[in-house]
Amino acid sequence: MKIAITGASGKTGYRISEEAIKKGFKVKLIIRKNSKISEELKSLETFRVSLDNKEDLDKALKDVNALVIATGARPSLDLTGPAKVDALGVFRQLESCKRVGIKRVILVSSLCTGKLFHPLNLFGLILIWKKIGENFLQNSNLKWTIIRPGGLKENEDIKSENINYSKEDTQINGSIPRRLVAKCCIDSLSNNDSVNKIIEVTSSNNNKKISFKKAMQII
Ligand SMILES: NC(=O)c1ccc[n+]([C@@H]2O[C@H](COP(=O)([O-])OP(=O)(O)OC[C@H]3O[C@@H](n4cnc5c(N)ncnc54)[C@H](OP(=O)(O)O)[C@@H]3O)[C@@H](O)[C@H]2O)c1
Known part of the structure; x- marks a missing residue:
């Protein structure tokens, strides 16, 4: 199975790429013209495109079975970033998926999406977009x-971190290493029970250990 990962230059995106390779997926990285990727990923098939360019995006997404979207507006003074990247950018990627025939998409989003009164919204109403x-x-x-x-x-020491998986709008606090988020994305691709689900994830050493497969049967 071949997957495309957009935002593969990001701190979650590169980890998703690494986890995908570990699990034997063929990987295509989709990044921006000036994005920087780590040395380890440089040998992978890579397309540098703007999400605004339909033709280039379609070419980049051709011949893959699934897309993992790990793009997200980087914090900046440009408060239009979340609208452009987290809403319109996602829309454009989905339109391209439909044109080229991709049927499976994983999106990295965030706890508390849709909440208006939240400090994160100081950055361009990001949770709304x-x-x-x-x-x-x-x-x-x-x-x-x-x-x-x-x-x-950013921590990579995840041995004692167990994930609290839950359905939509059930968690509002908590944190999780990006490495575990990356693993969740790849686990989702291998598990049909994750299809058409919103999965909220945080982690701590107080949670009981549960497999992704089991969690998908419960939530
Ligand atoms: N930070 C948190 O605590 C937190 C919590 C929950 C959810 N999230 C969400 O989780 C996701 C991953 O977060 P992260 O901190 O790991 O990401 P990140 O390191 O900030 O990476 C963001 C990625 O999106 C790409 N990107 C940004 N603007 C773009 C554009 N206009 N066109 C194409 N690509 C663009 C970046 O490309 P370049 O490398 O070229 O800039 C980069 O690859 C994001 O959606 C974020 O909002 C974050």
Whole structure:
């Protein structure tokens, strides 16, 4: 199975790429013209495109079975970033999926999407635009999974971190290492029970260990 990963230059995106390779997927990275990727990923098939360019995006997404969307507006003074990337950018990626025949999409979103009164919204109402991006996917007729992580952490020591998986709008606090979010994205691709589900994820050493497969049967 070959998958495309957009936002593969991001801190979650590169980990999704690594986890995909570990699980034996063929991987195509889709990044921006000036995106920087780590040395380890440089040998992989890579397309540098703008999400605004339909033709280039279609070419990049051709011949893959699934797309993992790990794009997200980077914090900046440009408060239009979330609207452009987390809503319109997702919409454009989904339109391209439909044109080229991709049927399966995983979206990295966030806890609390859709909430108006939240400090994160100081950055261009990001939680509102992310919810609109999610809605585009849910209404797309594609097979979708939305992963909503809590605050993302950089630590790679995940041995004692167990994931709390839950259905939509059930968690509002908490955090999770990006490495575990990456694993959830790849687990979703291998598990049909994740199709058409919103999965909220945080982690801590207080949670009981549960497999992704089992969690999907419960939520
Ligand atoms: N930070 C948190 O605590 C948190 C919590 C929950 C959810 N999230 C969400 O989780 C996702 C991953 O977060 P992260 O912190 O790991 O990501 P990140 O490191 O900020 O990476 C963002 C990725 O999106 C790409 N991107 C940004 N603007 C783009 C555009 N206009 N066109 C194409 N690509 C664009 C970036 O490309 P370049 O490398 O070229 O900039 C990069 O690959 C994001 O959607 C984020 O909103 C974050």
